[in-house]
Amino acid sequence: KQNGATPLFIACQLGHVDIIRLLLEAGAAVCQARNNGATPLLMACWQGHLEVAKLLSSYGASRAATPFGTPEEAANSRGHADLAAWLVASRGWTPLAHLETLTAARATCLLRSGASLHEGEPTPLRRAAGGAGEAAALVRRAAALWSPASHSLFPAAARARAALLVLSLYEIHERYHLDSAGATNGIAALDFGHCVLGFAITRETE
Structure with a gap:
């Protein structure tokens, strides 16, 4: 130096x-x-x-x-x-609000580490609304309810909770050994469970 x-x-x-x-x-x-x-x-x-x-x-x-x-x-x-x-x-920007500067990898890293979508002025989500580029698209995707498609953008604690709940759904399904006649109902139950998870898992704790 x-x-x-x-x-x-x-x-x-x-x-x-x-x-x-x-x-x-x-x-x-x-x-x-x-x-x-x-x-x-x-x-x-x-x-x-x-x-x-x-x-x-x-x-x-x-x-x-x-x-x-x-x-x-x-x-x-x-x-x-x-x-x-x-x-x-x-x-008033947080690091995640720098959408024009962020690479997709950096935006993903921030989202997975728990960066808020709703802090700052304007917020990252507000800046991403209608914005072009990969970082803006990732922020919009991360703002949606949890789903298998958005799972990778949630913080570690939320991903762990999602994995546990999904595993529990499949264990319940396997325990009751649905036969071919009940297969359709079994699939419907799993689909319903995944929909419920979207409301049970949140990315921000505050």
């Missing part, structure tokens, strides 16, 4: 989006500042790197004041009007 500058900080200074994405995916500390207090996001805004700022923000980069001011102030002071405008517009 030079004066506390991490590889992420240097990549943000130079605007190397692909390298920044790799570093963040590998767990680089998004808010780690240099010795003088300058953060990666502040440097990106100082240099006018809009896509870098979006990517850092999608990983939860802090917009708090540094010894050099806030990232928004840095963008304004350097005349980066488009970047400053985006920072204003996205002030």
Whole structure:
């Protein structure tokens, strides 16, 4: 490190989006500042790197004041009007709301880790309504009632509960050994059970 500058900080200074994405995916500390207090996001805004700022923000980069001011102030002071405008517009976003920046893999990871669809302003679900792209489609799918098709987008606890309840349904079905005459009723019972699961399993506990 030079004066506390991490590889992420240097990549943000130079605007190397692909390298920044790799570093963040590998767990680089998004808010780690240099010795003088300058953060990666502040440097990106100082240099006018809009896509870098979006990517850092999608990983939860802090917009708090540094010894050099806030990232928004840095963008304004350097005349980066488009970047400053985006920072204003996205002030209330959670990481999941950064739909234009998120890859499908990252959106899936956030959804599976329990990211809320209803927090922030505007919320991720509101931003995804009618939006294009894979991330928006995943958010809309995750907002639906639980089903086998949406199972993979639910948090770990909800997926475990779904697996347990589905297994219980099949065990009940097998225990009663429905014959061919009762097969149709058995299938109907299983289908009914899956419909009920949609209301029994929720992705958010609050």
